[in-house]
Amino acid sequence: MNVFVCSEINAGQAKLMPEEAFHCFKVLRKKEGDEIILIDGTGNFYRSVIRSISKNKCESEIIEQWKEVEKGYYLHVLMAPTKNISRFEWFIEKSIEIGIDEITPVLCKHSERKNIKLERLQKIALGAVKQSLAASIPRINPMTPFDEVMKQELQGYKICAHLSQEKKHLKHLIPARSHYHVLIGPEGDFSENELRLLNNNDWQMAVLGNKRLRTETAGLVATQIINGIHF
Amino acid sequence: MNVFVCSEINAGQAKLMPEEAFHCFKVLRKKEGDEIILIDGTGNFYRSVIRSISKNKCESEIIEQWKEVEKGYYLHVLMAPTKNISRFEWFIEKSIEIGIDEITPVLCKHSERKNIKLERLQKIALGAVKQSLAASIPRINPMTPFDEVMKQELQGYKICAHLSQEKKHLKHLIPARSHYHVLIGPEGDFSENELRLLNNNDWQMAVLGNKRLRTETAGLVATQIINGIHF
Numbered sequence: 001m002n003v004f005v006c007s008e009i010n011a012g013q014a015k016l017m018p019e020e021a022f023h024c025f026k027v028l029r030k031k032e033g034d035e036i037i038l039i040d041g042t043g044n045f046y047r048s049v050i051r052s053i054s055k056n057k058c059e060s061e062i063i064e065q066w067k068e069v070e071k072g073y074y075l076h077v078l079m080a081p082t083k084n085i086s087r088f089e090w091f092i093e094k095s096i097e098i099g100i101d102e103i104t105p106v107l108c109k110h111s112e113r114k115n116i117k118l119e120r121l122q123k124i125a126l127g128a129v130k131q132s133l134a135a136s137i138p139r140i141n142p143m144t145p146f147d148e149v150m151k152q153e154l155q156g157y158k159i160c161a162h163l164s165q166e167k168k169h170l171k172h173l174i175p176a177r178s179h180y181h182v183l184i185g186p187e188g189d190f191s192e193n194e195l196r197l198l199n200n201n202d203w204q205m206a207v208l209g210n211k212r213l214r215t216e217t218a219g220l221v222a223t224q225i226i227n228g229i230h231f
Numbered sequence: 232m233n234v235f236v237c238s239e240i241n242a243g244q245a246k247l248m249p250e251e252a253f254h255c256f257k258v259l260r261k262k263e264g265d266e267i268i269l270i271d272g273t274g275n276f277y278r279s280v281i282r283s284i285s286k287n288k289c290e291s292e293i294i295e296q297w298k299e300v301e302k303g304y305y306l307h308v309l310m311a312p313t314k315n316i317s318r319f320e321w322f323i324e325k326s327i328e329i330g331i332d333e334i335t336p337v338l339c340k341h342s343e344r345k346n347i348k349l350e351r352l353q354k355i356a357l358g359a360v361k362q363s364l365a366a367s368i369p370r371i372n373p374m375t376p377f378d379e380v381m382k383q384e385l386q387g388y389k390i391c392a393h394l395s396q397e398k399k400h401l402k403h404l405i406p407a408r409s410h411y412h413v414l415i416g417p418e419g420d421f422s423e424n425e426l427r428l429l430n431n432n433d434w435q436m437a438v439l440g441n442k443r444l445r446t447e448t449a450g451l452v453a454t455q456i457i458n459g460i461h462f
Contacts, residue, residue, distance in 0.1 A: 069441050090321075097448050098440065133443060169462035209329065209458055210300050212364060217328050224455040227440055231400035 002028060003045070003130050004058075005137070006038045012062050014038050014048055021058035036060060039129070041137035043068045068135040074156070074179040075226050076102040078149060079219050080186035083112040089124050091216040095223045096128035096138060104141040106149055110188030116143050146194055150201045154181045160203045161218050162190065170206040170225050177230070182222045187215055233259060234276070234361050235289075236368070237269045243293045245269050245279055252289035267291060270360070272368035274299045299366040305387070305410040306457050307333035309380060310450050311417035314343040320355050322447040326454045327359035327369060335372040337380055341419030347374050377425055381432045385412045391434045392449050393421070401437040401456045408461070413453045418446055 004024055006014040016024060016038070024030045030050055038046040038060070044067055048060035077100060081088040092103060103125075105116050121140050129137050156179025159170060174180060183203065190198070198205070208221045235255055237245040247255060247269070255261045261281055269277040269291070275298055279291035308331060312319040323334060334356075336347050352371050360368050387410025390401060405411060414434065421429070429436070439452045 071441070094448055094451075097442065097444055098452065099442060132445075169459075171459060171462060209462065210302070211328065211330060213328055214363075217325055220325075220451070221329065221455055224452055225459055228402060228456055228459055231402060231440065 001037065001133065003037045003039050003133060003135075005126065005130070006040055006046070009040060009046070009062070013051075014046060014060050014062055016058040016060075018056045021053065022055055024058050025053050025055050030058075035063075038062075039135040039137075041129075041135070043070070043136045045135050071099045071227070072177050072230055073226065074101045075099065075223065076104065076154075076179075076181045077184065077219050077223060078104040078106045078144075078181060079184040079215060080108045080111045081105045081113045081116055081143075082187060082215050085113065085116070087214070087216040088113075088116075089121065091219045092121060092124050092140070093128040093131075094220050096125060096134065097132045098220070098223050099227050100138050100223055101136070102139045102141065104149070105143045106183070107143050107145045108186045109146070109191040109194060111186045112188065114143075118142050147197070149183070150197050155179055156181060158201075158203045159183070159206050160185070160198050161208050161222055162195075162205050163207060163212060164195075164205050168204075168206055170208055170222060171229055173204055173206050174226070174229070180226055182219075182226070184215055184219045184222065232268065232364065234268045234270050234364060234366075236357065236361070237271055237277070240271060240277070240293070244282075245277060245291050245293055247289040247291075249287045252284065253286055255289050256284050256286050261289075269293075270366040270368075272360075272366070274301070274367045276366050302330045302458070303408050303461055304457065305332050306330065306454065307335065307385075307410075307412045308415065308450050308454060309335040309337050309375075309412060310415040310446060311339045311342045312336045312344045312347055312374075313418060313446050316344065316347070318445070318447040319344075319347075320352065322450045323352060323355050323371070324359040324362075325451050327356060327365065328363045329451070329454050330458050331369050331454055332367070333370045333372065335380070336374045337414070338374050338376045339417040340377070340422040340425060342417045343419065345374075349373050378428070380414070381428050386410055387412060389432075389434045390414070390437050391416070391421075391429050392439050392453055393426075393436050394438060394443060395426075395436055399435075399437055401439055401453060402460055404435055404437050405457070405460070411457055413450075413457070415446055415449045415453065 004020045007017045008015040046062045047064040048062045160183040235251045238248045239246040278295040279293045391414040
């Protein structure tokens with residue numbers, strides 16, 4: 001099954017994003033009268049019938065609408081992207097499969113990777129959403145310096161996954177059905193100053209198990225732990 | 232830090248596996264008198280001093296021994312390998328990081344991949360063990376037909392992860408500190424006959440969440456759910 005992302009819905013009529021129209025027309029060879037499933041990126045699915053289609057435009061008429069199963073929480077993972085970007089991209093893909101709402105790449109003192117291609121990451125996210133037949137597209141933020149993250153007013157639980165002396169497991173630190181921000185440190189660990197700032201800004205330290213995990217694995221494990229407390 | 236796998240330990244003397252000796256000598260340029268950390272693959276670490284080294288042989292004297300932190304359970308994941316083998320290899324790597332004891336590739340009726348290269352998978356497992364600084368090497372079994380799996384006398388809990396009508400989440404089906412066998416179906420799902428055999432052979436059906444996961448993601452999520460119930 002394929003789902004397509006629409007750019008606009010108005011009075012029961014939907015327009016596909018241009019690249020989606022191209023794929024629909026050129027690759028899948030859909031034509032007027034064919035049924036397609038659309039998503040709006042915010043949790044809604046639509047069954048629709050194509051009324052007009054060309055290589056950069058597709059308009060369809062909505063005949064049915066339904067909502068994605070709600071997971072009942074909001075998860076924002078903040079992570080220093082890995083030196084090898086494919087490992088970070090892998091995290092984006094897999095966390096979307098499990099369920100995530102927002103991802104912020106964070107620039108830490110010991111980050112080996114200083115920049116990212118935001119558009120590429122957003123494209124990977126979109127692909128993962130379509131692949132996993134979800135209807136919500138997570139927000140991928142631009143690279144944000146650690147100090148700026150500390151200044152942000154984040155509502156909900158702020159947890160930093162860190163193999164420190166603190167031995168509380170993430171799952172014991174948070175109640176279900178809330179809003180979570182989970183920060184994962186860089187491959188070279190946080191600096192002393194960053195650890196001090198985390199403490200000063202009320203981030204709770206948590207462990208994800210008793211093994212040392214790679215950055216991207218830690219991100220995914222945190223995503224699954226939070227998903228798991230909702231069952 | 233590097234750890235090396237030894238092939239033999241006798242009266243305080245350890246020998247490295249030949250390929251490990253090669254890496255130690257040629258790549259890391261270790262020499263007599265250098266200290267190296269060894270693992271025996273069954274949960275023990277050793278600090279040792281090299282007594283003799285060449286490109287295919289390394290003997291060292293053990294000066295200290297300690298045990299890996301025990302995770303307190305035994306996890307065996309049985310999974311139909313993915314058509315794209317790199318996704319299965321990824322599962323092996325990541326599940327070792329989190330903690331797994333045994334992996335059995337299973338040949339199901341709807342398996343798109345009919346064969347594997349066992350030696351390559353074992354090599355990937357070994358690399359992941361070394362990378363994650365673990366001391367236990369999980370067992371990777373040869374491809375096993377589904378019918379044979381059904382005939383095996385597996386001790387402990389037998390659970391099949393499946394998005395069926397059955398809605399019990401894996402974490403509610405099993406107690407902590409036990410022996411678990413978790414079966415993950417192929418990309419094309421189990422056949423009707425396989426589902427009947429699972430039922431006849433007392434495999435419990437479980438869900439891993441409310442989203443459809445790819446085979447390899449399901450394997451990793453199951454691994455993390457089981458790890459998570461021990462905290």
